[in-house]
Amino acid sequence: MHNVAIIGCGIIGLTTATVLQNEFKSTMKITIFTEKLTPNTTSDIAAGLWGPYSVLDTKLEKIQKWGKASHDYFLQLWKSGLADEAGITLQHVKALSTSDVTDTADRDKIVFGFEKIPSHEIQKLGAQHNKNYKVGYNYVTFTCEPQIHLPYLQKKFISNGGVIIVRKIDNIHELSDYDLVINCTGLNAKELCNDDQVVPIRGQIAKVRAPWQFHSLFSDSNYTIPNCNHVVVGGTTQLGDWETNPREIDTKNILSGVYNTIPSLQHGPILYHKVGLRPGRSQTRLELEMQKVREKQLPVVHNYGHGGAGVTFSYGCALDALELVKEVIGTSHKSKL
Incomplete structure (x- = not known):
């Protein structure tokens, strides 16, 4: 019996835990240590739209690998009839930009129906929004809503023998x-690992009751992302900012921006404003480290620094973490979803 501890119970920790359970079954006992449980984790604030956002200098090949693995996993859940229970939805996304410098190599071969919006339609949308759009894209992808998906994973983890202990490490x-x-x-890896490369990327959002809104819209920094019971509107991407309370200026910019692109949202009641600090890092850290503890070598698999792509990288990074665990344990088993 392998005795494994996981620190963290957000989308990364829980996904990694369930992937390990699925692989090792009864031969591994997993205990999660966490300061906070859903619905009070950073992951719970996210809208959960698939997309590698705020990943800083993480290499493109890793972005594509981890992102595709997670996208494929969401597709399996969606096809299996578990979409409602797991918080998975499939929706259309329209992304518009006033900059003509855009990099789509991280998603165009992964999402469905990716296409560049014709210039005449870009001009029409620009006139409607009073913006000088240069480029835009349409595509279809998944949302994996953390406020639903985390309880789904947590229930699965516990039912398979996992233990969760609320305790700060x-x-x-x-x-x-x-x-x-x-x-x-x-x-928290900044303090736990004394990792100076870890940096907060502040994201402020509002959640609005607007059941008529069914597609996601990005207009530069403003976005509208429907979830199951509300619509998430945002947002900010403020590097190095530790402020966890909503700012009035950000609230004003968010609401004026989304009301400009989707005026009907003005009629939806605002449920609340929220701030989450995305765990940014120069590059996502996913590696094995051997730490000497007295006379023992303690294997530590680091899986943190996903920026705004926690949901997007979750399953892909869990699979790579699994391979590192296999290196330590020196065995392998057949795995299935």
Whole structure:
């Protein structure tokens, strides 16, 4: 029996835990240590639209690999009849930009029906929104709504014998009695690992009741993303900003921006404003480290620094974390979804 500890119970920690359970079954006991549980994690604030946002200098090949693996996983859930329970929806996205410098190589071969919007339609939309759009794209992709998906994963994890302990871990060496530790602490890795490359990327959003809104719209920094019971509107991408309270100026910019592009949202009541600090890092850290604890070598798999792509990278990074765990354990098993 392999005794494994995971630190963190957001989308990365829970996805990694369930992937390991699926692989090792009863031969592995997994305990998650966490300060917060859903619905109070950073992941719960996210709208969950698939897309590699705010990933800083993470290499393109990793973005594509992890993003595609997660997209394929969401497709399997959607096809299997578990979409409602798991918080998976498929929706149209329209992305518009006033800059003509756009990089679509991270998504155009992964999402469905990716196409560049014709110039005459771009001009028409620009006139409607009073913006000088240069380029735009249509495509279809998934939302994996964390406020639904996290409880789904947590229930699955516990039903398969997993244990969750609400406790802050200040030093990985506190878990030296375990055979292996997996670090999924997000922004907290800055302190836990003394990692100066970890940086907050502040995101402020509002959630609006607008059941008539069924497609996502991006207009530069403003976005509208429907979820199951509300619509998420945003947003900000403020690097190095630790402020967790909503700012009035950001609220004004968010609402004026989305009301300009979708005027009907003015008629939807605002449920609340929220701020989340995305766990940014120069590059997502996914690697095995051997830490010496007294006379023991403690294997630690680091899986953090996903920026605004926690949902987008979750399953893909969990699969790579699994391979690192196999290196430590020195065995492999057949896996199925």
